[in-house]
Amino acid sequence: MARITTEVLVIGSGAGGAVTAARLAEAGRQVLVVEEGPWFDADEHEPFSLPEMVAKYRNGGAQVALGNPAVAFGEGRCVGGSTEVNSGLFHRLPDYLAEEWQHTYDIDDFSAQTLAFYAGQVEAELQVSTLPTAPPPSSAILEHGATKLGWRNVEFARVYRYDQAGRGVKQTMSRTLLPKALAAGAELIADCRVVKLLRPRADRGRVVGARCVRTHPDGGRETLDIQADQVVVCAGAIQTPALLQRSGIRHNIGRGLKLHPTVKIAARFPHPVDHGDVPMHRVTEFAPNLTIGGSASRKGQIAMALAEATHDIAEPLADWENISIYYAAIRSEGSGRVRAVPGLTSPLITYKLTEADMSRLAQGLVHLGEVLFAAGATELYPSLVGGPVARQLGDIGAWWDRSTRANTNLMTVHMTSTVRMGNDRSRTGTDSYGRVWDVANLHVNDGSLLPDAPGVNPQAAIMTIATRNTEHLLSNL
Amino acid sequence: MLRFEREVVTALGNALDQPTRGAVEAFVDGSLRALPEPVRAGVLGETVLLGAYVGWLRFAGRLATSEDLRHKLDAWETSRISYLRQYVHLFRSMVLFAENELAPA
Numbered sequence: 001m002a003r004i005t006t007e008v009l010v011i012g013s014g015a016g017g018a019v020t021a022a023r024l025a026e027a028g029r030q031v032l033v034v035e036e037g038p039w040f041d042a043d044e045h046e047p048f049s050l051p052e053m054v055a056k057y058r059n060g061g062a063q064v065a066l067g068n069p070a071v072a073f074g075e076g077r078c079v080g081g082s083t084e085v086n087s088g089l090f091h092r093l094p095d096y097l098a099e100e101w102q103h104t105y106d107i108d109d110f111s112a113q114t115l116a117f118y119a120g121q122v123e124a125e126l127q128v129s130t131l132p133t134a135p136p137p138s139s140a141i142l143e144h145g146a147t148k149l150g151w152r153n154v155e156f157a158r159v160y161r162y163d164q165a166g167r168g169v170k171q172t173m174s175r176t177l178l179p180k181a182l183a184a185g186a187e188l189i190a191d192c193r194v195v196k197l198l199r200p201r202a203d204r205g206r207v208v209g210a211r212c213v214r215t216h217p218d219g220g221r222e223t224l225d226i227q228a229d230q231v232v233v234c235a236g237a238i239q240t241p242a243l244l245q246r247s248g249i250r251h252n253i254g255r256g257l258k259l260h261p262t263v264k265i266a267a268r269f270p271h272p273v274d275h276g277d278v279p280m281h282r283v284t285e286f287a288p289n290l291t292i293g294g295s296a297s298r299k300g301q302i303a304m305a306l307a308e309a310t311h312d313i314a315e316p317l318a319d320w321e322n323i324s325i326y327y328a329a330i331r332s333e334g335s336g337r338v339r340a341v342p343g344l345t346s347p348l349i350t351y352k353l354t355e356a357d358m359s360r361l362a363q364g365l366v367h368l369g370e371v372l373f374a375a376g377a378t379e380l381y382p383s384l385v386g387g388p389v390a391r392q393l394g395d396i397g398a399w400w401d402r403s404t405r406a407n408t409n410l411m412t413v414h415m416t417s418t419v420r421m422g423n424d425r426s427r428t429g430t431d432s433y434g435r436v437w438d439v440a441n442l443h444v445n446d447g448s449l450l451p452d453a454p455g456v457n458p459q460a461a462i463m464t465i466a467t468r469n470t471e472h473l474l475s476n477l
Numbered sequence: 478m479l480r481f482e483r484e485v486v487t488a489l490g491n492a493l494d495q496p497t498r499g500a501v502e503a504f505v506d507g508s509l510r511a512l513p514e515p516v517r518a519g520v521l522g523e524t525v526l527l528g529a530y531v532g533w534l535r536f537a538g539r540l541a542t543s544e545d546l547r548h549k550l551d552a553w554e555t556s557r558i559s560y561l562r563q564y565v566h567l568f569r570s571m572v573l574f575a576e577n578e579l580a581p582a
Contacts (some may be wrong), residue, residue, distance in 0.1 A: 014483075049578065050504070050575065052576035054507070054511075059511045059512055059513050060507065060508045060511040062508055062511065062512055062514075062516075062536065062567075062571075063513060063516075064513075064516055066515075066516075068507040068559050069559070070559070070563055170580060233513070269535065298577075298578065299577040299578065300573065300574040300577040300578035301574070301578075302577075303576070303577040304569075304570045304573050304574055307569055307570075307573055308566075311551055313573075314491075317577075339570060341514075341515065344514040344515065345513075345514060346513030346514050346515060346516075347513075348515045349513075383565075385555055385562065386555055405559075406559070406562070409566065467500065
């Protein structure tokens with residue numbers, strides 16, 4: 001068994017882990033980052049392609065929260081985490097949510113002004129920006145449809161660096177903060193899975209490091225014990241609670257999983273639609289409880305989306321270049337749970353949607369249909385088993401009755417809230433800054449901390465809170 | 478991948494050429510192996526039960542061809558039993574995604 005010693009061990013290299021590592025390393029701390037997944041060149045895989053799914057997603061992108069209906073989801077498992085595979089949308093946590101969470105969970109120093117200060121830092125560092133040119137057709141569709149209906153819509157900023165021609169490069173963690181951390185002296189070990197945290201029997205109130213299994217390029221594996229003064233877990237809202245539970249830490253850990261259940265429509269237009277990027281416009285008329293946007297729309301994804309509504313997909317699929325996929329995502333009243341299962345690598349994940357959630361999803365599907373028809377769509381294929389396919393506005397009324405638990409296919413990419421933060425110990429797993437209750441030198445710093453789903457892509461909220469928490473940690477080291 | 482799972486992939490497939498069919502089967506096999514253990518265990522359990530049921534249908538002369546199996550799968554996808562629907566949905570999604578991403582342009 002190999003042994004390594006460091007001052008701060010950061011587990012996970014995504015939005016939370018990269019921020020934590022960069023801030024600590026730049027402050028002169030000795031930092032070691034371990035990442036379960038491999039390290040790829042950022043340009044090695046075509047975005048949203050099959051090779052990318054196989055290489056960069058956990059479980060090949062086929063994860064599911066069990067329930068009725070089940071919710072399919074995906075998360076990154078590579079250096080940079082989900083920032084390597086997401087759409088890069090960057091949306092600050094709405095002020096009213098910050099205030100609501102601060103009061104509900106008694107979170108210190110969580111005012112809108114405080115968060116705005118840290119969000120500004122992150123935005124400047126990642127060059128968060130909007131398009132310098134006109135939006136691509138897939139995005140303009142949402143803008144035109146919403147404008148025609150008089151609905152609010154906006155181009156969301158993204159973590160993209162654009163050149164003058166409008167070509168963008170996503171500022172993933174492997175392109176930005178991780179290189180900064182390494183330049184400041186941090187070390188990173190990829191292909192290294194943390195099995196459990198090490199806690200002395202005589203003192204359960206602290207951790208002394210982590211036991212890992214490292215996979216070498218030749219496939220060989222070795223056990224690696226990493227001794228650390230401080231441990232920061234940033235493995236995401238699914239893996240972080242699973243790791244804490246495997247390590248015997250269970251107080252309010254893994255309960256209250258929140259996500260954005262999402263329904264989709266494959267929309268056919270009388271003109272070609274671009275497929276190389278994800279639309280950056282969002283319809284915010286019904287936000288925060290309902291947001292309408294666009295998804296990755298490669299041919300494979302379009303085939304899957306069409307098949308949810310009908311088995312006769314040959315004719316529309318032949319016209320796939322005129323088809324793009326759009327979604328309606330809701331803030332859910334329901335919640336779920338992550339449970340580590342002894343002997344298994346993957347946790348058991350469950351999620352319960354309420355009747356209000358189902359109603360909101362049906363509403364979302366209908367509003368999405370309205371905006372797509374307003375934008376000129378000629379056929380809409382909803383993510384309802386058996387559809388029906390809508391060819392005119394009057395057809396979408398049938399979706400209300402068809403949007404049952406039995407017929408609705410759901411997915412999500414945003415998972416949060418499994419280790420909530422705040423001073424109210426009865427409802428949280430950590431204090432106001434991510435320190436795990438009753439374990440003095442163990443911290444969480446990722447999407448698990450968010451008390452609820454934010455209703456928008458959570459990357460901005462995760463990075464903002466991670467920056468704030470790391471500053472606090474630094475002031476106490 | 479169990480024999481019945483391979484039959485399901487064949488029944489749901491639309492690829493005409495053998496190399497693409499082989500690549501799709503290999504992708505589905507890899508995807509099933511990569512599933513989270515609790516999910517893979519559930520899928521395996523369903524495969525055994527459904528494989529036995531289809532075997533009985535064959536024995537009784539009520540299901541003969543891959544096309545018959547496809548019709549059966551189509552019916553299961555609208556079943557009231559959630560796990561039956563999700564079983565077919567999982568396989569159909571994997572097959573369609575692979576066929577359309579792996580097939581030569």
